[in-house]
Amino acid sequence: MTTYQAPLRDMRFVLNDVLQIQKYDNMPGFADASPDVVNAILDEGAKIAEEVLHPINQSGDKEGCTWDNGKVTTPTGFKKAYETFVEGGWPALTSDPGYGGQGLPNVLGVAFNEMVSAANMAFCMYPGLSHGAYSAIHAWGSEEQKKTYLPKLVSGEWTGTMNLTEPHCGTDLGLMRTKAEPQDDGSYKITGTKIFISAGEHDLADNIIHLVLAKIPGGPEGIKGVSLFVVPKFFVNADGSLGARNSVSCGSIEEKMGIHGNSTCVLNYDEATGYLIGEPHKGMRAMFTMMNEARLGVGLQGLGQSEVSYQNAAAYANDRIQGRSISGTKYEDKAADPIIVHPDVRRMLMDQRAFNESARALLYWTALHGDISHKSPDEKEREKSDDYMGLLTPVVKAYLTDKGFAHAVNAQQVLGGHGYIQEWGMEQFVRDARIAMIYEGANGVQALDLVGRKLAANGGRGIFAFIAELGSFVDDHSGNADLKDYVDAVSVGKGYLEEATNWLMENGLSNPDNAGAASTDFLHLLALVSLSYMWGNLAKAAHDKIANGGADDPFYANKLKVGRYFLERMFPDAEAHLAKLKSGAEPVMALDDAAFLAS
Secondary structure (H helix, E strand, O other), rough: OOOOOOOOOHHHHHHHHHOHHHOOOOOOOOOOHHHHHHHHHHHHHHHHHHHHHHHHHHHHHHOEEEEEEEEOOOOHHHHHHHHHHHHHOOOHOOOOOEEEEEEOOHHHHHHHHHHHOOOOOHHHHHHHHHHHHHHHHHHHHHHHHHHHHHHHHHHHEEEEEEEEEOOOOOHHHHOOEEEEEOOOOEEEEEEEEEEEOOOOOOOOOOOOEEEEEEEEEOOHHHHHEEEEEEEEHHHHHHHEEEEOEEEEEEEOOOOOOOOOOOOEEEEEEEEEEEEEOOOOOOOHHHHHHHHHHHHHHHHHHHHHHHHHHHHHHHHHHHHEEEEOOOOOOOOOOOOOOHHHHHHHHHHHHHHHHHHHHHHHHHHHHHHHHHHHHOOOOHHHHHHHHHHHHHHHHHHHHHHHHHHHHHHHHHHHHOHHHHOOHHHOOHHHHHHHHHHHOOOOOOOHHHHHHHHHOOOOHHHHHHHHHHHHHHHHHHHHHHHOHHHHHHHHHHHHHHHHHHHHHHHHHHHHOOOOHHHHHHHHHHHHHHHHHHHHHHHHHHHHHHHHHHHHHHHOOOOHHHHHHHHHHHHHHHHHHHHHHHHHHHOOOHHHOOOOHHHOOOO
């Protein structure tokens, strides 16, 4: 019963008017992303999301994947949808033209994937993980490996996975037991078990290219001894045809809370043949190419579930009549007023909308910096954008998924009892959104990574550059009466970030638990300040459009109303996060370990 309509007007506004991606046409791929091309891609992407993928979202959740003696069958309609996806050339959108890709900017691919994820999160994971495998091989593989695997991954004829987690270790990958024994021909025999492998086995593609972390015997202990291998499900012959089956099998699929349409597999490697990617014992460096891309993709999932749940909750609130407005009847022709008149219903919906619109801008802005970090002819620009990617990737992953789940719950609440009933589809959004806070690095780990590694990287160069950019926005627009409230918020947020960063530098080194206890609050603080900056840019673009003939267009007026809501109802939480992080570790660590077990 759910519906999805791609927010094309808002997506175009962010890409064209806020980010102005056409001004980057000096970088590879951007010259081809003309306004006409961008519009065509968004329009066609919306069609496949709305007409092909969303109609099988609920049915795919209900049917789920099935396992039979190692073979996994995806839900009815998924295989046909994937064929349509491949026929449309969508896996090639942002890939290297040298391997059959279209070479368009990654920021445009992120916009497309937002639609796919919002329409059908479980389906989105199949091509999403394949692109991650493509990126890792493209960055670190040998020329022979690139020639063998990339064209088929780019076309979508083959799919890919990432294999990290084992039954006894997740985040601490240094504990892994999967081993890789060197062979005389330069290959390795991979033996071990990997769990939670998304899209690890399925019926969508002819071959699955597994990227597997394993340890070569005799290497360094812990994480420094981990290497990365490519392990194809079927061997690839010299002429590119498929050969014999490799010794990798699916032992089972997980029975999960959500994303039932995606196969989450236990994969058993029994002396499977694998090929080293990059250098021995440098596997994490190579795998992080894939993981960082995946983390942005997971943040995108948080936004997608917030968007689709918002759309369905807003439609319900306008249709469902229940009681009368506390300030007086609003719809006298009806037996009762629709629940959209009630302030608390509006609060939940406005929280979602204000988040969705600014999170979309932050996600696209971060993806644009990913493009700049790889493609800009200016070395200093590449360095700055790479710093921003390092700083903001954990923020996008953790904050967007924290809020994506919370907003799906609120959207479910808007529907009341119907939100709890499977038929209405809202409970699926809640279940699907929940995993995004866990996989690709749990959100608490993202916060620790931000505070423990990214904040101090290169002497704090990234955070100080971002703080300076906030200051430039304040200076550039301090005399603009239309933007005064936004400028004030960015200025206040800049001060909060400076205070929080200085506190962590002073107190985190003396007691690492101070940094650990403060990490999630710092991440949420940085996120809210980043969203305030996005709202400043959104408001500026809206005012510019109003001044240039858009005064009668409600889109821009509504944008400013939603922005005001963010400033007055959501941004104040930043001050609370600052206060909490400055309380330090003592209140968090006060209880003895055993006291948590006491009644």
